[in-house]
Amino acid sequence: MFRTEELVKTFTHGSSRIEALRGVSLAIPQGEVYGIIGRSGAGKSTLIRCLNLLERPTSGRVLLDDEDLTALPAATLRSRRRRIGMVFQHFHLLSSRSVLGNVTFPLEIQGIDRARRRARALELLDVVGLADRADDYPSRLSGGQKQRVGIARALAGSPRVLLCDEATSALDSQTSEQILDLLGEVNRVFGVTVVLITHEMSVVRAICTSAALMEDGRVVDSGPLVERVGDPSSDLGRLLLPLDPAPAADGERHLLLTFTDATAGSPVLSQLARDLGVDVTIRSGGVERIGGAEVGRLQVSLRASLPGSLRGSPGSSPGTPAGDATVDVDAVAGYLAERGVGTQVHA
Ligand SMILES: Nc1ncnc2c1ncn2[C@@H]1O[C@H](COP(=O)(O)OP(=O)(O)OP(=O)(O)O)[C@@H](O)[C@H]1O
Numbered sequence: 647m648f649r650t651e652e653l654v655k656t657f658t659h660g661s662s663r664i665e666a667l668r669g670v671s672l673a674i675p676q677g678e679v680y681g682i683i684g685r686s687g688a689g690k691s692t693l694i695r696c697l698n699l700l701e702r703p704t705s706g707r708v709l710l711d712d713e714d715l716t717a718l719p720a721a722t723l724r725s726r727r728r729r730i731g732m733v734f735q736h737f738h739l740l741s742s743r744s745v746l747g748n749v750t751f752p753l754e755i756q757g758i759d760r761a762r763r764r765a766r767a768l769e770l771l772d773v774v775g776l777a778d779r780a781d782d783y784p785s786r787l788s789g790g791q792k793q794r795v796g797i798a799r800a801l802a803g804s805p806r807v808l809l810c811d812e813a814t815s816a817l818d819s820q821t822s823e824q825i826l827d828l829l830g831e832v833n834r835v836f837g838v839t840v841v842l843i844t845h846e847m848s849v850v851r852a853i854c855t856s857a858a859l860m861e862d863g864r865v866v867d868s869g870p871l872v873e874r875v876g877d878p879s880s881d882l883g884r885l886l887l888p889l890d891p892a893p894a895a896d897g898e899r900h901l902l903l904t905f906t907d908a909t910a911g912s913p914v915l916s917q918l919a920r921d922l923g924v925d926v927t928i929r930s931g932g933v934e935r936i937g938g939a940e941v942g943r944l945q946v947s948l949r950a951s952l953p954g955s956l957r958g959s960p961g962s963s964p965g966t967p968a969g970d971a972t973v974d975v976d977a978v979a980g981y982l983a984e985r986g987v988g989t990q991v992h993a
């Protein structure tokens with residue numbers, strides 16, 4: 647488990663002051679593929695650099711497996727950093743070293759003997775699909791291959807966590823997909839936690855299980871993707887499964903509904919129509935596979951369909967012609983909430 651508590655990072659250059667992190671508290675459980683998303687300048691890279699203390703936070707704590715990294719003496723911190731691998735957008739390979747030499751490099755620094763370095767590096771090059779390129783130099787590799795070397799190098803010291811800052815941003819979409827698949831495999835096979843910074847929601851949808859949304863140095867929403875999509879008020883949920891809201895016509899009320907695994911496949915809307923006598927029309931939305939689960943967000947409009955059905959006007963009596971009455975959206979929301987559907991009433 648990686649944890650930050652009230653991380654603050656302020657850069658000062660002369661009289662200018664930039665508050666890159668303004669109190670970030672985040673918990674990243676072991677074994678997750680955790681996305682950190684946000685606009686340019688939101689503080690994502692600063693946060694990831696604070697996680698391995700490449701950047702010293704101005705205040706706050708960083709804990710890895712309950713040990714406060716910010717309180718460790720330099721020598722102990724160096725050894726703890728081996729539990730954290732880094733993957734960079736522009737690979738940062740050493741051009742004077744072969745592919746094998748790049749992967750053995752961190753092991754050399756750790757003082758591991760030549761034979762073991764070589765064996766470990768070859769094993770990892772096999773994992774990333776480059777066993778046959780061990781003696782090549784980085785200049786002869788494609789971007790995707792370079793990133794594979796970057797991932798093998800980051801795994802050399804058997805880390806518990808891989809920090810990836812825009813690891814696929816310099817790659818075309820097909821290569822990017824392959825690298826994301828590889829990161830997913832590394833997560834599954836080695837149980838390595840992957841923290842992945844990106845400004846592309848498609849990356850989060852493709853492999854993340856949880857995510858945090860950053861804005862202006864703060865985390866404004868975070869958690870498991872399925873849970874976030876299932877929360878109608880979630881900003882992350884909105885970004886993961888955007889809706890194109892349609893305006894409500896006269897006599898219509900709109901509801902935002904969110905479905906997760908348990909409810910996505912059940913006929914809850916047709917039951918609603920039958921039980922409460924309301925017509926339900928889907929205005930926008932969709933169902934997708936996100937975070938390993940089936941999730942959906944739908945905007946629906948409601949109209950009373952039957953005489954005597956649930957209506958907001960208290961004086962109306964059974965027998966009032968259908969269509970004249972408004973639907974009691976709160977009652978509908980309550981009915982759906984009881985069945986595990988997230989609801990939010992729209993104007
Ligand atoms: N070394 C530094 N000195 C001064 N300001 C910095 C430094 N590093 C980052 N900043 C500032 O901190 C803020 C957050 O930057 P950061 O690089 O963390 O954003 P980001 O979310 O990674 O953006 P991007 O998506 O563009 O990579 C920005 O305003 C940036 O200019």
Ligand SMILES: [Mg+2]
Nearest residue numbers: 690691692811
């Ligand atoms: Mg950045």
